[in-house]
Amino acid sequence: MRLLVRGGRLVDPTQDLDGPFDLLVEDGVVAAIDGRIDAAGATVRDADGLVVTPGWIDMHVHLREPGQEYKETVKSGTLAAAAGGFTAVACMANTVPVNDNPSVTEHILKEAARHGFARVYPIGAASKGQRGEELAEIGEMVAAGVVAVSDDGYPVANPALMRRVLEYARHFDVPVIQHAQDLELTAGGVMHEGEWSTRLGLPGWPGAGEDIIVARDVLLAEDYGGRYHVAHLSTARALGLVRRAKEQGLAVTCEVTPHHLLLTDELIATSEFSPNAKMNPPLRGESDRRALLAGLADGTVDAIASDHAPHHPDEKDVEFSLAPFGVIGLETNLGLCYDRLVRSGILTLPRLVELFSSGPARLLGVPGGTLRVGAVADVTLFDPDAELTVEPAAFRSKSRNTPFAGWTVRGRAVGTIVGGRPVELPAG
Amino acid sequence: MTADAQWSRKDLLGIADLSAGEIGAILDTAESFREVSARPIKKVPTLRGKTVVNLFFEPSTRTRSSFEIAQKRLSADNINFSISDSALSKGESLVDTALNLQAMQPDLIVIRHAHAGAPQMLARRLQAGVINAGDGAHEHPTQALLDALTIRQHKGTLAGLKVAIVGDIEHSRVVRSNIHLLTRMGSEVTVAGPRTMMPVGMDKLGARVAYDLEEAIAGADVIMMLRIQLERQTRMLFPSIREYFLLFGLTLARLAAAREDAIILHPGPMNRGVEIASEVADGERSVILEQVANGVAVRMAVMYLLSGAQRGAA
Numbered sequence: 181m182r183l184l185v186r187g188g189r190l191v192d193p194t195q196d197l198d199g200p201f202d203l204l205v206e207d208g209v210v211a212a213i214d215g216r217i218d219a220a221g222a223t224v225r226d227a228d229g230l231v232v233t234p235g236w237i238d239m240h241v242h243l244r245e246p247g248q249e250y251k252e253t254v255k256s257g258t259l260a261a262a263a264g265g266f267t268a269v270a271c272m273a274n275t276v277p278v279n280d281n282p283s284v285t286e287h288i289l290k291e292a293a294r295h296g297f298a299r300v301y302p303i304g305a306a307s308k309g310q311r312g313e314e315l316a317e318i319g320e321m322v323a324a325g326v327v328a329v330s331d332d333g334y335p336v337a338n339p340a341l342m343r344r345v346l347e348y349a350r351h352f353d354v355p356v357i358q359h360a361q362d363l364e365l366t367a368g369g370v371m372h373e374g375e376w377s378t379r380l381g382l383p384g385w386p387g388a389g390e391d392i393i394v395a396r397d398v399l400l401a402e403d404y405g406g407r408y409h410v411a412h413l414s415t416a417r418a419l420g421l422v423r424r425a426k427e428q429g430l431a432v433t434c435e436v437t438p439h440h441l442l443l444t445d446e447l448i449a450t451s452e453f454s455p456n457a458k459m460n461p462p463l464r465g466e467s468d469r470r471a472l473l474a475g476l477a478d479g480t481v482d483a484i485a486s487d488h489a490p491h492h493p494d495e496k497d498v499e500f501s502l503a504p505f506g507v508i509g510l511e512t513n514l515g516l517c518y519d520r521l522v523r524s525g526i527l528t529l530p531r532l533v534e535l536f537s538s539g540p541a542r543l544l545g546v547p548g549g550t551l552r553v554g555a556v557a558d559v560t561l562f563d564p565d566a567e568l569t570v571e572p573a574a575f576r577s578k579s580r581n582t583p584f585a586g587w588t589v590r591g592r593a594v595g596t597i598v599g600g601r602p603v604e605l606p607a608g
Numbered sequence: 609m610t611a612d613a614q615w616s617r618k619d620l621l622g623i624a625d626l627s628a629g630e631i632g633a634i635l636d637t638a639e640s641f642r643e644v645s646a647r648p649i650k651k652v653p654t655l656r657g658k659t660v661v662n663l664f665f666e667p668s669t670r671t672r673s674s675f676e677i678a679q680k681r682l683s684a685d686n687i688n689f690s691i692s693d694s695a696l697s698k699g700e701s702l703v704d705t706a707l708n709l710q711a712m713q714p715d716l717i718v719i720r721h722a723h724a725g726a727p728q729m730l731a732r733r734l735q736a737g738v739i740n741a742g743d744g745a746h747e748h749p750t751q752a753l754l755d756a757l758t759i760r761q762h763k764g765t766l767a768g769l770k771v772a773i774v775g776d777i778e779h780s781r782v783v784r785s786n787i788h789l790l791t792r793m794g795s796e797v798t799v800a801g802p803r804t805m806m807p808v809g810m811d812k813l814g815a816r817v818a819y820d821l822e823e824a825i826a827g828a829d830v831i832m833m834l835r836i837q838l839e840r841q842t843r844m845l846f847p848s849i850r851e852y853f854l855l856f857g858l859t860l861a862r863l864a865a866a867r868e869d870a871i872i873l874h875p876g877p878m879n880r881g882v883e884i885a886s887e888v889a890d891g892e893r894s895v896i897l898e899q900v901a902n903g904v905a906v907r908m909a910v911m912y913l914l915s916g917a918q919r920g921a922a
């Protein structure tokens with residue numbers, strides 16, 4: 181199949197491209213990029229007025245399958261991803277049962293092959309059952325297809341285990357993704373510890389609870405090597421630790437989420453305790469938020485990821501303290517980040533593409549993230565001028581738990597191409 | 609302007625959003641209701657035909673009986689749901705409990721809940737007026753109002769007073785409601801307690817923060833002692849009752865730092881010999897039992913004003 185994407189603004193930071201280029205895709209890979217391509221017989225996709233980039237990858241998603249299909253499935257989650265402009269997602273291991281062995285990994289990949297609207301890269305558990313006691317069968321899972329290991333949902337709390345995970349994962353050259361949370365310091369905490377937790381009388385989850393684990397892990401990475409990646413980093417100080425580790429030359433990376441970039445803990449007061457303002461790590465204060473924005477611009481942050489965490493409305497519609505942590509993001513990431521980060525002048529568009537495409541591709545060691553000739557033809561197309569109002573009822577995801585309901589932004593995904601084929605979404 | 613004219617809210621969820629005018633309206637109304645409790649026949653027909661539900665998800669003797677007495681003196685019909693017989697223990701969600709109650713068309717719901725924000729959840733969904741009788745460590749508005757009424761009776765005003773609140777600040781809903789109320793009415797509030805029980809950012813709520821009892825009560829017109837929950841000891845917050853009392857317990861000797869006419873309040877229930885010595889609790893400057901009496905008047909006033917707002921809206 182030959183597909184010509186014609187007349188768009190093509191942005192590919194891996195080739196320093198940003199301008200009007202045609203893109204020719206053939207046999208699933210990028211065949212040519214040029215100012216004007218005439219390809220007789222090719223299917224033409226008119227991209228006039230659209231932005232064309234390497235496919236967007238959300239490296240931190242909870243697909244909830246197996247085990248919690250009432251929240252999300254591989255099918256509904258990848259449908260949400262495709263609708264939101266993503267060509268690939270990496271899914272976390274905290275399913276039921278936990279993805280800590282190759283049979284669960286294979287199940288997820290089989291579902292993705294059968295029903296997927298985007299590529300799915302499973303992330304394996306770091307420890308058996310995510311219990312933080314024994315190493316999971318990382319080698320076998322990597323052979324089955326996992327691209328990273330993580331106990332996300334929980335931290336690897338035990339420093340001795342963290343050391344061993346870092347050491348052992350080196351055999352397979354996969355990153356170790358840490359959900360950085362000291363369970364003692366944050367015990368009972370439901371929101372960021374600060375002025376607003378004091379005003380609202382809610383138990384605090386202090387920034388130090390995150391920073392201490394990142395500091396500890398960076399020291400371990402210094403001594404024992406390994407690729408260490410901080411998931412959903414949310415504090416200025418943890419970001420500083422990552423920055424220093426990078427300056428030291430350590431293989432330390434981090435991701436941040438759109439909600440930590442765009443919202444603060446004050447939302448819990450202004451929303452009158454909305455459970456959709458509750459996630460882990462919690463929304464922080466304005467100084468942390470500003471530090472994260474600076475980290476995007478200066479290169480300390482390697483990726484933006486949604487930590488898409490679907491929960492059923494019945495689970496969320498309870499007292500704030502009792503509600504589960506987490507919000508979804510696959511269908512709002514692109515518009516929110518384009519509008520509030522690029523349009524507002526905080527980032528250039530090529531930098532945003534790095535954060536959502538080449539950054540995560542490099543981190544996970546997966547195909548995509550570039551439109552170089554010969555690369556896999558995963559492409560995201562979006563309309564930078566189209567208005568998008570966040571309407572949870574219209575989501576493709578099975579869940580509705582977003583803190584951005586009602587926001588209007590400019591920037592809307594209009595299509596994805598995976599492996600050279602346009603992804604067709606069912607009517608809905 | 610009459611008190612009724614100052615009031616248009618359906619719910620009383622906290623003090624944080626109230627204006628000085630609204631606070632004044634409740635206090636003035638409460639003042640006029642005090643007299644009812646002094647009559648031989650302690651009943652007025654004000655809320656006759658109104659149904660009030662007391663929904664207590666947390667054990668409470670004082671607040672609940674105060675609300676109940678207030679309801680009876682206003683001739684309201686009241687029913688009580690407590691934790692033991694509530695559907696909560698059967699796994700029903702708060703939202704479902706609320707919707708079921710709404711179907712019975714109560715006029716007012718009084719809620720006490722261990723989790724901050726539960727009254728807001730109810731208020732968003734119910735046509736009935738919601739009164740927060742304490743939600744987690746967030747707010748306890750009627751307590752702050754009865755404290756203010758008591759202070760005003762003794763000092764004539766709330767403006768320009770120095771008020772010290774001492775104890776477990778972090779876990780106290782009483783302190784938050786009191787800071788909002790007293791600072792809005794022109795008092796100067798100092799909070800004091802061990803650093804382990806002092807949450808971050810108290811100064812941003814408008815209170816001065818001290819870590820020493822004498823410093824906190826120096827020159828104070830009003831001293832409010834907070835209950836120390838004994839189980840906090842096991843949560844690394846203080847080493848022993850003995851040491852807590854040594855550092856922060858209010859004794860007669862320590863009281864000398866305050867003004868001679870300073871009054872002593874306590875929201876109860878008291879731990880004698882922990883946060884307050886009996887000689888102070890039972891002494892002539894203690895107004896603790898007056899607080900309890902005023903609690904009934906304040907709750908009558910709140911229920912009267914809220915049901916008036918409903919009438920106005922109808």
